[in-house]
Amino acid sequence: MRRTNRRSHQYGGFLPAALVTPAVVLLVLFTVAPAIYAIFLSFRRLKVGRGLLGGGKPTEVWTGLANYTAALSDHEFWASLGRMLLIAAFGVPATVVLATVFALCLDAKRARLTGFARLAIFLPYAVPGVVASLLWGFMYLPATSPIGGGAIDYFGTKGIFFSVANVAVWGVVGFNMVILYTTVRSLPRELFEAAELDGATEFQIATRIKLPLMAPAVAMVALFSVIGALQLFNEPTTLKPLANAISSTWVPLMRAYTDAFVDNSIYEGAATSFLLILMTVAATVVVSAIGRRVGRSR
Known part of the structure; x- marks a missing residue:
């Protein structure tokens, strides 16, 4: 033994x-x-050789921070970053709020058909992002749109921000809802029963008991949403052939892709990608710090 x-x-x-x-x-x-x-690669670049020895053959040389300087001094980079942040300003709060509301509604005592509702809310997440963008793209087109009757310009210079954010939110709310619903279901039921005996309504139980206890999970969902917003690529790239308002450098990741694989400037594309990594890390630190502070205040 x-x-x-x-x-x-x-x-x-x-x-x-x-x-x-x-x-x-x-x-x-x-x-x-x-x-x-x-x-x-972000610290390298190609240099064309000169004279008899060089023969005009390009060679890879060390360039230091030149690629980063070029990216940071490019107006289009900051414009693409601004467009991404504008979409995030709408998409991140919408994702967190909708996922939280859905989770609390499904956990309500009087909720019915919760199994069907969970599946219906989660199903868009199972649809590939490219397919979802194409489906929404045809719904946005005036000739095929069943919403708005052609009166709303979903692909205009202003409406395109809502259109892209809507596709992104629609695709990820279900996943975040599952996280929050699992969290709220793990909370002790005795707290809710005691509050109900004290005369608390279902709304008061949800907002004053469940929501504060869910704060760490809500902060995690917010962090996922922020990271997803910084990685925005599939939705605008798929909608680009349908919308003239979307350029090949509309968001930073599209700009990095265009630099590396369209303009054959892989070194500048690598620099732009690394800048996005730094922004993602910084956003992660900030959102995590805010989440910890909110959790301690609760």
Whole structure:
């Protein structure tokens, strides 16, 4: 028996590492290594050789911060960043609020058909982003739109921001709702029963008991939403052939893609991508700090 316990203890320490190793290897190969290589490329550029020795053949040389300076001094980069932040200003609060409201409504005592409602709200998340963007694109087109009757210009210079944000919110609300619904279902039911015995209404229980206890999960959902907003790419890229208001550099990720794979300037594209990584890390730190402060105040 003692030998068996010793063997199980040895295998117990080996088995978790063996199960995690393939995921770690794939993460390093397809995420960490490309990111490091992209950072390396962001400090390089091609230089065309001159004279008899150079032969006009381009060579890769070290350029320091020149690619970053070019990206930060480009007006279009800041314009694309502003468009992304404008969409985030609408999309992030809408995502968090809708996911929270749906989770609280599904957990209400008088809620009916909760299984069907959970599936209906979560189903858009299961639809690939490109497919969802195409579906909404045809709904936005005046000739095929069943909403607005052609009176609303969804692809105008102003309406396009709502159109893109709507597609993004529609696709991720279900996933965030599941996170918040799982959180609220894990809360002790005794608190709600005691509040109900004290005469609290369903609305008061949701806003004064459930919502404060859900604050850490809401902060996590907000963090996911902010990161998703900084990675906005699929929706505007898919809608671009349908909307003249969307250019090839409409948001920062589209600009990085255009630099690297359309204009064949992979070094500037790498610099733009690394700037976005820094912005994502900074946003993560800020949102996490706000979430911790809100959690402590509760």
